[in-house]
Amino acid sequence: MKKIAVLGSTGSIGTQTLQIVREQRDISVCALAAGRNIDLLEKQIREFKPELASVWEEEDAKRLRERVADLPVRVESGMDGLIDAAVMPESEILVTAIVGMIGLRPTVAAIQAKKTIALANKETLVTAGHLIMPLAKEHGVAILPVDSEHSAIFQALNGEAGNKIHKILLTASGGPFRGRSREQLSDIRVEDALKHPNWSMGKKITIDSATMVNKGLEVMEAEWLFGTKLNQIQVVIQPQSVIHSMAEFEDGSIIAQLGTPDMRLPIQYALYYPKRKPLSGKRLDFFELGSITFEKPDMDTFEGLKLAYEAAERGGNMPAVFNAANERAVAKFLNREISFLEITQIIHECMLNCAYISHPNLDEIFDTEQAVCEWIESRW
Numbered sequence: 001m002k003k004i005a006v007l008g009s010t011g012s013i014g015t016q017t018l019q020i021v022r023e024q025r026d027i028s029v030c031a032l033a034a035g036r037n038i039d040l041l042e043k044q045i046r047e048f049k050p051e052l053a054s055v056w057e058e059e060d061a062k063r064l065r066e067r068v069a070d071l072p073v074r075v076e077s078g079m080d081g082l083i084d085a086a087v088m089p090e091s092e093i094l095v096t097a098i099v100g101m102i103g104l105r106p107t108v109a110a111i112q113a114k115k116t117i118a119l120a121n122k123e124t125l126v127t128a129g130h131l132i133m134p135l136a137k138e139h140g141v142a143i144l145p146v147d148s149e150h151s152a153i154f155q156a157l158n159g160e161a162g163n164k165i166h167k168i169l170l171t172a173s174g175g176p177f178r179g180r181s182r183e184q185l186s187d188i189r190v191e192d193a194l195k196h197p198n199w200s201m202g203k204k205i206t207i208d209s210a211t212m213v214n215k216g217l218e219v220m221e222a223e224w225l226f227g228t229k230l231n232q233i234q235v236v237i238q239p240q241s242v243i244h245s246m247a248e249f250e251d252g253s254i255i256a257q258l259g260t261p262d263m264r265l266p267i268q269y270a271l272y273y274p275k276r277k278p279l280s281g282k283r284l285d286f287f288e289l290g291s292i293t294f295e296k297p298d299m300d301t302f303e304g305l306k307l308a309y310e311a312a313e314r315g316g317n318m319p320a321v322f323n324a325a326n327e328r329a330v331a332k333f334l335n336r337e338i339s340f341l342e343i344t345q346i347i348h349e350c351m352l353n354c355a356y357i358s359h360p361n362l363d364e365i366f367d368t369e370q371a372v373c374e375w376i377e378s379r380w
Helices: 012-024 037-046 058-067 078-086 099-113 123-138 148-156 203-211 213-226 265-271 305-316 318-334 342-353 360-379
Strands: 002-006 027-033 052-055 075-078 093-096 117-121 143-145 165-172 232-239 243-249 254-258
Touching: 002 078, 002 265, 002 318, 012 027, 012 037, 012 093, 012 265, 027 037, 027 078, 037 052, 037 305, 052 058, 052 078, 058 075, 058 093, 058 123, 075 078, 078 099, 093 265, 099 117, 099 123, 099 165, 099 318, 099 360, 117 123, 117 265, 117 360, 123 143, 123 213, 123 318, 123 342, 123 360, 143 148, 143 213, 143 265, 148 165, 148 213, 203 213, 203 232, 203 318, 203 342, 213 232, 213 305, 213 318, 213 342, 305 318, 305 342, 318 360, 342 360
Parallel strands: 002 027, 002 093, 027 052, 052 075, 093 117, 117 143, 165 232
Antiparallel strands: 165 243, 243 254
């Protein structure tokens, strides 16, 4: 039995991870951590019987303890609870499916505890890749990507040890507003932005896909995961979401990973790597598909991608500024406090106004996040 812990168990990636556990029946869940959805977390506890469960607020933890008093599960809360879940002695793999920079400290703790990391938390490498990758190397820890694009590249590189990458071709669907002008985006509603054409994801990531900020975050993440330079990462719009990404080598050969847009595939690949196992669901039918098309991204209309390249080029704490500004701006958009186009406007203004740190430590990364939030709240 493989033994895992899941941070963000009630979210999109977390619930799909547990679907795989349910289907495969050879994985044991040692710990679950969630935000505030204690109704779903209680159901997960009763089904998967973890030794530890954690929620963010202590008040929610008290309610959950009462509900599961008949079960031998320990219920904790806050950052201490997340870290305890991340370093459970019995677990082998930590699935970091929690959204936001809140996932950074538990991931660091898990690496230090020599857990394999199944990484679905973009913020970990976007904001602290310069700290995380050396730490993982020091402790001999594998970081296995769960994002479909990075998993695709990871799979394409299998068996290619020693062969140099010439270029990473990071594919993007283009989101629900592909082909529209900035003028056409001026009156976008929350409901419109949450209708992704291909993927089923959480609200925050779905909005990030609509602005193409998500692809920018993936560019930054790819830099650290695959040790490439920024100018070696090219974003390609592939609207059908069939080619999940590609690796081009020095000789011009390009290896691509294809499949249906099903997040269970990269999740399961990370859980069982290097083995592959059967997976239920629809298979890719090329006759039904008919064609695969490609487009160049419109970085003038979707400037979130352009700003991401600028943040990555500058380095230091600028990716943390970019990420924190986007997190806060997306929250405001979902709360209907700002317009769709103001998301990237806020990111741009934060990048212009927040203090630059060339090589931030962990505390300085969190200080940057706090400074960005305070700057946004004082002006928006």
